[in-house]
Amino acid sequence: MALLTPEDLENLLDKLEYNEKVIKKVTGFEIKQICEETYGTFPDSEVVGIVPVTSGNGIIDNFTASLAAIVNHFGLKGFVTEHTDISGYNEAVSRRADIIMMADDHIFIAHNLKNGKISTNHECTGIIYSEIAARYLHADSTDILVIGLGRVGYAGASHLAKKGFNVYACDPNIEFLEKAVKELGVKPYERNSGKKFSMIMEATPCKDTISEGMVSDRCLVSTPGIPCGLPENIGKKYKVDMVMEPLVIGVASMLYSVF
Numbered sequence: 001m002a003l004l005t006p007e008d009l010e011n012l013l014d015k016l017e018y019n020e021k022v023i024k025k026v027t028g029f030e031i032k033q034i035c036e037e038t039y040g041t042f043p044d045s046e047v048v049g050i051v052p053v054t055s056g057n058g059i060i061d062n063f064t065a066s067l068a069a070i071v072n073h074f075g076l077k078g079f080v081t082e083h084t085d086i087s088g089y090n091e092a093v094s095r096r097a098d099i100i101m102m103a104d105d106h107i108f109i110a111h112n113l114k115n116g117k118i119s120t121n122h123e124c125t126g127i128i129y130s131e132i133a134a135r136y137l138h139a140d141s142t143d144i145l146v147i148g149l150g151r152v153g154y155a156g157a158s159h160l161a162k163k164g165f166n167v168y169a170c171d172p173n174i175e176f177l178e179k180a181v182k183e184l185g186v187k188p189y190e191r192n193s194g195k196k197f198s199m200i201m202e203a204t205p206c207k208d209t210i211s212e213g214m215v216s217d218r219c220l221v222s223t224p225g226i227p228c229g230l231p232e233n234i235g236k237k238y239k240v241d242m243v244m245e246p247l248v249i250g251v252a253s254m255l256y257s258v259f
């Protein structure tokens, strides 16, 4: 399980500001608009209770503080409970939280106690990053490549397939690839096929997963993957725009998915 590190969380809102500019440039939309249109929802001054969880690898420095900053950035009232785990959950409810956010090493959820909606970070991250890729203003077709079909990538491929995009995918895990072919109708991408893409969604925990043969001369790489899948030289050699951010965009997607 690829866990965030405290350094991933440094300068979070600076990274967000930079990526919001890129998103506006390459899609014409603000991230809030994309979230509103993707889920058909909008914020209504919900109170968000954020509960630190000590299980497994334990507390990640600045993780819950980052969530509070993100919630406030999107105009909601967020608080981190003083207590952790079950005591923290109890505290959040008694402090009238509408939405609870908390994460162990496996699942990071947002649960709206008022309407019962619940969402996970993996699914919401896959949806929002594939939606950003799909809105590329310079796309040369509806062909889109998804690299990595794990918890995030599969959700992204599923979202794109439902929207009618021509989804190609690659993953060394044959089972995941076969599942995506069978259930989503994606086409396996052969690396040496010579097929190039103007939209790529990368969701792997590996670096340099994007090779020269994949990118059209104008291309948007939309990647939640940590570390970065796009090699520096390729990003420079071709006009590649990239949206890559470690937490905030995925969390915004979680919030909108439960409003």
Ligand SMILES: NC(=O)C1=CN([C@@H]2O[C@H](COP(=O)(O)OP(=O)(O)OC[C@H]3O[C@@H](n4cnc5c(N)ncnc54)[C@H](O)[C@@H]3O)[C@@H](O)[C@H]2O)C=CC1
Binding pocket: 002, 003, 004, 121, 122, 125, 147, 148, 149, 150, 151, 152, 153, 170, 171, 172, 173, 176, 203, 204, 205, 206, 209, 223, 224, 225, 226, 227, 245, 246, 247, 248, 249, 250, 251
């Ligand atoms: N930026 C954000 O907001 C978030 C980022 N993440 C990051 O996204 C990445 C993916 O997360 P998960 O889907 O949970 O991981 P996962 O482990 O469930 O799936 C990763 C998939 O990538 C595949 N893969 C590995 N190397 C590959 C390659 N060279 N080409 C194609 N596929 C390859 C693996 O076989 C696996 O199926 C991780 O780095 C995680 O830290 C996860 C959640 C939020």
Ligand SMILES: N[C@@H](CCCCNC(=O)[C@H]1CCC=N1)C(=O)O
Binding pocket: 002, 003, 004, 051, 052, 053, 054, 055, 058, 059, 060, 061, 063, 064, 103, 104, 105, 106, 108, 121, 246, 247
């Ligand atoms: N239990 C810890 C939080 C653990 C979060 C682990 N999950 C990740 O790192 C996921 C979330 C987005 C990307 N990876 C705490 O409460 O401080």
Ligand SMILES: [Mg+2]
Binding pocket: 125, 224, 245, 246, 247, 248, 249, 250, 251
């Ligand atoms: Mg993100």
